[in-house]
Amino acid sequence: MTLRRRLYLMYIGMFTLILLGSLLSIFFIYKEYREDVFYELLESRIIMTTRLLFEVQTKDHNLVRTLDEKTTDAMFDEKVVIFNNDGQIVYSSINDSSISYSPDLLRRIKKKGRWKSIDGDREELGLNYRHDGQDYVALASALDITGLRMIDHLATALSISFAAGIAIMLVSSRVFVSRTLRPITNLSADISKIGPDDLYRRLEVPERGDEISSIAISFNETLDRLTAAFEFQSNFVHYASHELNTPVTVVQAIIDRIRSGNHSVEAYRQAMEEISEINERLTDLLTSLLLLAGLDSMNPMRSMSAVRMDDVLFDVAEITSVSHPETHLSIDLDVADNTMFPFEVIGISPLLRTAMSNLTENGTKYADDGNVHCTLISDRYYVRFRIITKGQSIPDSYSELIFKPFVRFAPAQSIRGRGLGLAIVRRIAEVHRGNISYSHTSHDENIFELAIPARQE
Amino acid sequence: MSKTALIIEDETTLAEHLRSLLSSVGVECNVVHDGAVADDVTMHNSYDIILLDLQLPSVGGIELCKRIRSRDSNVPIIVLTAFSDLDSKMLAFDYGADDFISKPFHGIELLAKVTVFLKRHYRQPDEVQTVHIADLEIDYRTKNVIRGGKRISLTPKEFSLLSVLIEQPGKIFSKTELARRVWNVGFDTGTNTIEVYVSLLRNKIDKPFGVKLIHTKPGFGYCIAEKEP
Known part of the structure; x- marks a missing residue:
């Protein structure tokens, strides 16, 4: 079902329910009111008759009947009957109407004090009346001709109003739904114009600042991210193929060179070393590329567990001290007072180890004086791993770019690496809802900080 | 007393390369190429470190990792894998692996990890419990x-x-x-x-x-x- 139809039906349904509910309420409230007023009249008639009979002490029942008939507020076809305690009629008004009663009904009225009923169009009221220690039961019955006629008129008027309301609503709902959906229809038409060859086209954002503007902004942002991902993919394949193909070509060149003619043992040994070095570079590149691809394709719902970052840091430091004995590595720990779980994060231990290892490895490569200082700071919200080294600072214009794959700051070109280490760290930080940043001080200190949200419960 | 390692790797050339690497730092190696054999060997012998390939005949690496860990809670297990997806590596961690190394790898990287784990792993004499x-x-x-x-x-x-x-x-x-x-x-x-x-x-x-x-x-x-x- 289309949104238009759904909105249309919803609008009709709601309006019909509200209109019907309102009209029925008016009808029933008025009907109730008429009944109450009519029963009050019947009650006053009974009270007046009983007062004439017992309090004025008249024995002339005909006089009472005459007074009953001549009263200005006489009701149509009314009948009043009064019974004594033995169920005998002590008074009955003159007319042809009759009230059906039984000894059982009289007993019930005596017991409850009040009884009312509707017999066809006639409304009946029974009251218990006590005079001089004697119980009397009075029954009154009459037709509310005027009231019932007014109810009929009201029902007709309300039915006409309902029909008119529905007719107006059917027309207005079409206009309302069309006007409401027009911006969405326009937006949909604009979106359908954006094809795979037109990824740089953006939607026009209405100035109204309403939900449609928000959708247009969100859609444009999604397009921005898609375009960036598309560009990244293109560049990634471009750079990756270059980085993979070049060393393979070089290896082939070395093999061709060795194959042509006779060479000394020293020449063969040198060729083997060249190939071995290129193979090591290829190994680095392949491992990093596969890890980066693995991070992108890993199951996002993968469960994480509590990880002590200090344990991971000591693992990394131990391995670094063995693989880079020339580097002087120092570690400092700090825990803020309000920390609930010192150094604990919710994460994936091997990935955090890779991230910390990459940062430490970078430190060993770029520290001018061979000193790599690691600090692990734990507070209530984050566990922050900082690597501080002395060396040439990265210009501010590069400080974000260095976290992109294959981007290397010019002075780093002479150092082995392919510009994937920091991209991997950033991706791992993202997987853990953390972040990685770079800053430097005026004393040529370069600081990389990996911040991972701390365990909260 | 020299340290001992069990190398579980079905690729014979790589297994021999690993044996030669570890021997160069004085580690005595036992090499097996089959998961079921490795399961039996670990049932009757204890080692200071185990290098475990994930893709093995008879019994897979993940299952083997699980079985070894259920018998010995202390022995370091380093997983070697050529799988590029992280999920299978993470699964090995869930079943008790201590670290993983992706193929291809540098010999120096492997030796650094093995050295650290060997230094850390200390088999407590039986009398002091x-x-x-x-x-x-x-x-x-x-x-x-x-x-x-x-x-x-x-x-x-x-x-x-x-x-x-x-x-x-x-x-x-x-x-x-x-x-x-x-x-x-x-x-x-x-x-x-x-x-x-x-x-x-x-x-x-x-x-x-x-x-x-x-x-x-x-x-x-x-x-x-x-x-x-």
């Missing part, structure tokens, strides 16, 4: 620490720190000595690292129980004792 001080008990076999009947969860470094302190109850250990014994001489742990770790250990060992066992001798170091020395 538990140590007590006051109501504190350390079980070296299971690595369980219990105080007042309540089990306390410690990280490996916290456990090492407690183990060093409890070696000689009452003896004052300087920060330098603790750093050397618990951590590594290959890197510097600032003095605050020891302070932080003693504080973390106190929070677990002392704080929830009325009586203090870990004491500070200002200017000298720390000790563990029933009464303050």
Whole structure:
């Protein structure tokens, strides 16, 4: 079902329910009111008759009947009957109407004090009346001709109003739904114009600042991210193929060179070393590329567990001290007072180890004086791993770019690496809802900080 | 006594390369190429480290990792894998692997990891299984620490720190000595690292129980004792 139809039906349904509910309420409230007023009249008639009979002490029942008939507020076809305690009629008004009663009904009225009923169009009221220690039961019955006629008129008027309301609503709902959906229809038409060859086209954002503007902004942002991902993919394949193909070509060149003619043992040994070095570079590149691809394709719902970052840091430091004995590595720990779980994060231990290892490895490569200082700071919200080294600072214009794959700051070109280490760290930080940043001080200190949200419960 | 390693790798050339690498640092190696054979071998022998390939005939690497870990909670297991997806590596971790190395790898990277794990892994002599001080008990076999009947969860470094302190109850250990014994001489742990770790250990060992066992001798170091020395 289309949104238009759904909105249309919803609008009709709601309006019909509200209109019907309102009209029925008016009808029933008025009907109730008429009944109450009519029963009050019947009650006053009974009270007046009983007062004439017992309090004025008249024995002339005909006089009472005459007074009953001549009263200005006489009701149509009314009948009043009064019974004594033995169920005998002590008074009955003159007319042809009759009230059906039984000894059982009289007993019930005596017991409850009040009884009312509707017999066809006639409304009946029974009251218990006590005079001089004697119980009397009075029954009154009459037709509310005027009231019932007014109810009929009201029902007709309300039915006409309902029909008119529905007719107006059917027309207005079409206009309302069309006007409401027009911006969405326009937006949909604009979106359908954006094809795979037109990824740089953006939607026009209405100035109204309403939900449609928000959708247009969100859609444009999604397009921005898609375009960036598309560009990244293109560049990634471009750079990756270059980085993979070049060393393979070089290896082939070395093999061709060795194959042509006779060479000394020293020449063969040198060729083997060249190939071995290129193979090591290829190994680095392949491992990093596969890890980066693995991070992108890993199951996002993968469960994480509590990880002590200090344990991971000591693992990394131990391995670094063995693989880079020339580097002087120092570690400092700090825990803020309000920390609930010192150094604990919710994460994936091997990935955090890779991230910390990459940062430490970078430190060993770029520290001018061979000193790599690691600090692990734990507070209530984050566990922050900082690597501080002395060396040439990265210009501010590069400080974000260095976290992109294959981007290397010019002075780093002479150092082995392919510009994937920091991209991997950033991706791992993202997987853990953390972040990685770079800053430097005026004393040529370069600081990389990996911040991972701390365990909260 | 030289260290021993079990290499479980179905690719014979790579297995021999691994044997040669580990032998170069004085590690005695046993090589098997089949998962079921490896399962049997680990059932009857103990090793200081196991290198485990994930893709194996008969019994897969993940299943084998699970079985070995159920029998020996201490032996370091390093997983070797050519799978590029992270999920299979993570699965190995879930089943008890300590680290992984992706193929292709550098020999130096592998040796660094093996050296670290071998240094860390210490097979406790059978006769020393538990140590007590006051109501504190350390079980070296299971690595369980219990105080007042309540089990306390410690990280490996916290456990090492407690183990060093409890070696000689009452003896004052300087920060330098603790750093050397618990951590590594290959890197510097600032003095605050020891302070932080003693504080973390106190929070677990002392704080929830009325009586203090870990004491500070200002200017000298720390000790563990029933009464303050």
